[in-house]
Amino acid sequence: MVKKRKSPLPGPTDQRIDALLALLAENATIVISGAKIAKEIGVRRQTVWQWIETLRAAGVQVKGHPRTGYHIEQMPDVLAPQLLSRRLHGTPFAKRIFHFFKTDSTNSVAMHLAETGEPHGAIVIAEQQTAGRGRSGRSWISDKSAGIYVTILLRPPISPMLAPALTLVAGLAARDAIAEETNLQPDIRWPNDILLNDKKVCGILTEMQAEPDRIHFAVVGIGINVNQQKMHAELAAIGTSLRIETGRVHSRLELLARLLRHLDRYYNQFVAEGAAPILRRFAEVSSYFEGKRVRITTAKETFEGTTAGLESMGILRVKRDDGKTEAVISGTVAEAE
């Protein structure tokens, strides 16, 4: 159970609403009576009616009324834990899924859960974030049900020195999921921005708590622009969505399941074999690996140079124009003219 936080936002979605959603989604073509639903999920008919209203408010098109019964007009694209869990069998992400219709930031929720002992593999999903956080103190616009806003709690048995490679693991998983879903070839801008046609479609914010020799936990927050028809004005020049690039609507549920299955695969490979295969894969799929003109902005300075591969832990090497090679541990990377 999530401990109460100070936020006035609603808590995680009631598991019985989740059950109701799964029931309606599985029987999408039939009308199910309110009485039958009430019996199946163990609540009063009046409660079923109230929850149907909650689902409608969240954008699920449920037809019918208490007397005749209900059915779903269109398969809902809600990231319902029961529906997701079925697609994640055999991964550690199937068991502890915390779903919110609205929260401030899934990373903040996951940090709190991690601090209160939630195990490896728990995931936090929101249909909408009111204070989505990006890298370097930026915010992440998180409109209702347009994108995927998910945070994965990991407790990796690795040294904090390898944390940059863990960041690449998440980027590779997101890249492969988007490639599979769109049949396009997404690029990765180091460390883990995913680009389609040179515009950002996915961002990742990894936060962790560690001691010098061990990581207590890492929360990996992933935001993907999925079904936005157009981007907010301030992002239009630099950001895009899957829908804008492919011209069609995508199932967020299937995309999220793909993302988590790829994450499971890369994460296991990383823990078993170390960073080397991860770096090799990054070199295969990222145009930023080598020979890319870039502008780097760190807390200290901004400089230009050419990328020159990765160090063994996943840190980017950049050859400055004065000939000196720099290891970039963190900062913003932009393509330079």
Ligand code: BTN
């Ligand atoms: C970036 O600046 O590129 C990182 C963006 C990360 C956004 C995601 S959305 C889910 C998770 N919750 C947050 O508050 N941020 C991350």
